[in-house]
Amino acid sequence: MYVAQPIxxxxxxxxxxxxxxxxxxxxxxxxxxxxxxxxxxxxxxxRGAPAIGVAAAMGVALGVLRSPAQTLEALRTxxxxxxxxxxxxxxxxxxxxxxIERMKRRFASLSSATSDLAKIRExxxxxxxxxxxxxxxxxxxxxxxxxxxxxxxxxxxxxxNAGALATGGIGTALxxxxxxxxxxxxxxxxxxxxxxxxxxxxxxxxxxHRGGIPLTLITDNMVGHFLKTGKVGAIVTGADRIAxxxxxxxxxxxxxxxxxxxxNNVPFYIAAPISTFxxxxxxxxxxxxxxxxxxxxxxxxxxxxxxxVNAAHPAFDVTPARYIAAIFTERGVARAPYNESLRALAxx
Amino acid sequence: MYVAQPIxxxxxxxxxxxxxxxxxxxxxxxxxxxxxxxxxxxxxxxRGAPAIGVAAAMGVALGVLRSPAQTLEALRTxxxxxxxxxxxxxxxxxxxxxxIERMKRRFASLSSATSDLAKIRExxxxxxxxxxxxxxxxxxxxxxxxxxxxxxxxxxxxxxNAGALATGGIGTALxxxxxxxxxxxxxxxxxxxxxxxxxxxxxxxxxxHRGGIPLTLITDNMVGHFLKTGKVGAIVTGADRIAxxxxxxxxxxxxxxxxxxxxNNVPFYIAAPISTFxxxxxxxxxxxxxxxxxxxxxxxxxxxxxxxVNAAHPAFDVTPARYIAAIFTERGVARAPYNESLRALAxx
Numbered sequence: 001m002y003v004a005q006p007i008x009x010x011x012x013x014x015x016x017x018x019x020x021x022x023x024x025x026x027x028x029x030x031x032x033x034x035x036x037x038x039x040x041x042x043x044x045x046x047r048g049a050p051a052i053g054v055a056a057a058m059g060v061a062l063g064v065l066r067s068p069a070q071t072l073e074a075l076r077t078x079x080x081x082x083x084x085x086x087x088x089x090x091x092x093x094x095x096x097x098x099x100i101e102r103m104k105r106r107f108a109s110l111s112s113a114t115s116d117l118a119k120i121r122e123x124x125x126x127x128x129x130x131x132x133x134x135x136x137x138x139x140x141x142x143x144x145x146x147x148x149x150x151x152x153x154x155x156x157x158x159x160x161n162a163g164a165l166a167t168g169g170i171g172t173a174l175x176x177x178x179x180x181x182x183x184x185x186x187x188x189x190x191x192x193x194x195x196x197x198x199x200x201x202x203x204x205x206x207x208x209h210r211g212g213i214p215l216t217l218i219t220d221n222m223v224g225h226f227l228k229t230g231k232v233g234a235i236v237t238g239a240d241r242i243a244x245x246x247x248x249x250x251x252x253x254x255x256x257x258x259x260x261x262x263x264n265n266v267p268f269y270i271a272a273p274i275s276t277f278x279x280x281x282x283x284x285x286x287x288x289x290x291x292x293x294x295x296x297x298x299x300x301x302x303x304x305x306x307x308x309v310n311a312a313h314p315a316f317d318v319t320p321a322r323y324i325a326a327i328f329t330e331r332g333v334a335r336a337p338y339n340e341s342l343r344a345l346a347x348x
Numbered sequence: 349m350y351v352a353q354p355i356x357x358x359x360x361x362x363x364x365x366x367x368x369x370x371x372x373x374x375x376x377x378x379x380x381x382x383x384x385x386x387x388x389x390x391x392x393x394x395r396g397a398p399a400i401g402v403a404a405a406m407g408v409a410l411g412v413l414r415s416p417a418q419t420l421e422a423l424r425t426x427x428x429x430x431x432x433x434x435x436x437x438x439x440x441x442x443x444x445x446x447x448i449e450r451m452k453r454r455f456a457s458l459s460s461a462t463s464d465l466a467k468i469r470e471x472x473x474x475x476x477x478x479x480x481x482x483x484x485x486x487x488x489x490x491x492x493x494x495x496x497x498x499x500x501x502x503x504x505x506x507x508x509n510a511g512a513l514a515t516g517g518i519g520t521a522l523x524x525x526x527x528x529x530x531x532x533x534x535x536x537x538x539x540x541x542x543x544x545x546x547x548x549x550x551x552x553x554x555x556x557h558r559g560g561i562p563l564t565l566i567t568d569n570m571v572g573h574f575l576k577t578g579k580v581g582a583i584v585t586g587a588d589r590i591a592x593x594x595x596x597x598x599x600x601x602x603x604x605x606x607x608x609x610x611x612n613n614v615p616f617y618i619a620a621p622i623s624t625f626x627x628x629x630x631x632x633x634x635x636x637x638x639x640x641x642x643x644x645x646x647x648x649x650x651x652x653x654x655x656x657v658n659a660a661h662p663a664f665d666v667t668p669a670r671y672i673a674a675i676f677t678e679r680g681v682a683r684a685p686y687n688e689s690l691r692a693l694a695x696x
Contacts, residue, residue: 195569205655216659307553311565317573
């Protein structure tokens with residue numbers, strides 16, 4: 001089954017799919033300079049926290065590989081600059097810093113053990129590819145755990161894009177659906193368009209379409225109608241941050257889907273890696289909600305759709321844990337009470 | 349306070365505001381031929397069932413006024429053609445047929461009493477203007493009954509456009525909000541954009557903005573978030589058809605707003621004229637849901653936003669009566685049990 005590849009390490013350089021132009025155009029770029037990778041992250045050629053982490057790791061490896069340094073000392077100096085440049089791309093994406101820290105640790109360990117620059121370069125590339133491989137393995141494990149909760153046949157629903165494009169693997173929520181379909185389950189996916197950015201319409205619809213998984217695109221205000229009338233068997237979405245009690249921040253609109261699911265007795269699931277857990281936060285009310293530009297509401301793809309009025313754009317909302325039937329992670333499935341189950345998974 | 353005027357009878361002809369071009373442009377046309385009025389209805393220069401009824405009545409009057417007929421017999425022949433042309437414009441709008449029937453009854457009564465063509469012409473114009481006047485009075489009565497249920501201050505929410513543009517009066521749901529504001533209530537209106545047609549973003553935001561009523565435009569998937577966090581005091585929407593038990597068909601998205609209102613203890617109200625009642629239908633499950641073009645989902649104002657995939661477009665949904673706190677009509681307020689209260693209002 002076709003899996004979109006947002007980023008790939010090749011002998012020619014780092015190949016990235018331009019997600020800003022999907023679905024109208026499928027254009028890839030090949031980067032041979034780490035500064036180009038940094039720019040691509042900043043300008044959102046790639047998006048989705050896990051995929052950004054992979055991009056950062058590959059950017060660091062590319063910088064080390066292409067560095068003109070002839071001595072370890074020169075390479076060390078340039079390495080610091082490479083990391084600094086990549087760290088400045090997106091200030092809030094946690095995976096970005098995690099990936100850069102990991103590359104730093106690897107560089108420190110290598111450079112204390114050898115001064116063979118060729119060896120160091122090769123090992124850094126291997127480490128970046130390893131980050132990508134691990135992301136893929138995480139998605140696949142989440143997919144296997146979650147697939148069991150999908151119905152044998154019929155309609156399921158997702159939200160936004162928690163697919164291959166967002167992770168570099170098979171996706172989290174879409175990974176669950178993919179694995180279920182590969183297991184022979186006959187699923188048809190209802191895809192809310194997910195305004196204002198239309199990640200559902202632009203990215204999830206495209207991924208499913210390319211993967212041969214049947215879908216129906218709907219507007220966000222059709223969710224309730226289809227949950228009431230459409231015999232939906234399950235809903236699965238990704239997560240941006242999960243508090244210790246299971247309250248989950250995710251793309252705006254997730255909360256109301258969860259409420260409508262409960263009202264219509266449809267199980268609502270979260271699919272997310274352990275790295276999404278934030279156990280330092282007791283409950284969802286402490287998760288800050290990013291407020292983005294109102295112009296993204298009053299305009300669609302540059303076309304003004306409303307008069308010059310006040311508009312709100314909270315980018316995320318919080319779904320209280322009581323609406324969540326289970327959380328699928330790479331280490332297993334968490335169920336209520338989440339205060340216990342999340343801690344157990346995180347600690348194992 | 350500014351009230352948008354979608355249609356007006358003037359000495360120069362029937363003046364109509366082109367709603368298709370709002371909010372980008374405020375363009376009005378003056379029609380002097382009933383065929384132009386018919387075309388304007390077909391092409392949706394005007395929309396909203398009550399406003400279409402007014403347009404049909406004015407179209408009939410315009411046809412009679414401008415008819416070159418010199419004899420009653422000739423006028424009678426032309427009158428039949430005028431009515432037939434206008435009846436063909438929108439096959440499903442109930443108010444259209446109601447208005448034409450009313451104009452036919454008036455013509456029959458006039459032409460049996462006199463053969464003075466000038467008198468007949470004048471009386472037909474008066475009748476069309478009377479239809480408009482009555483629509484305005486209906487909206488104002490609904491507004492007065494509903495305004496009492498609005499909070500003294502704070503946020504309220506509506507959906508789609510049940511405003512002046514849809515009725516030719518002050519609007520039904522927006523009429524309630526207008527009257528409340530005129531009474532001194534300090535309301536701020538949350539306006540969901542209402543995909544796929546964006547009547548909220550294009551029409552309601554424009555009406556409120558022009559009327560000086562503060563508003564915040566939101567996407568349809570922000571409704572839940574704002575009901576959970578935004579201290580919303582009441583929600584009021586229009587209705588397309590109300591069954592005997594109170595189940596209400598209205599623009600897609602209304603059902604989920606009502607569910608989210610209940611979950612967050614926000615009262616959800618319907619504002620609609622008695623003509624919206626369909627007491628021949630016992631419950632909402634018998635109301636047919638119009639399925640419209642999928643292209644309206646995959647494209648926004650002509651711009652493709654999704655790949656060439658399957659998309660659904662139910663234009664309406666049904667809100668079960670149990671979610672509706674009250675229904676405001678021009679004859680008073682209906683509350684549960686609706687089987688009794690609606691029948692009492694309709695019969696009075």
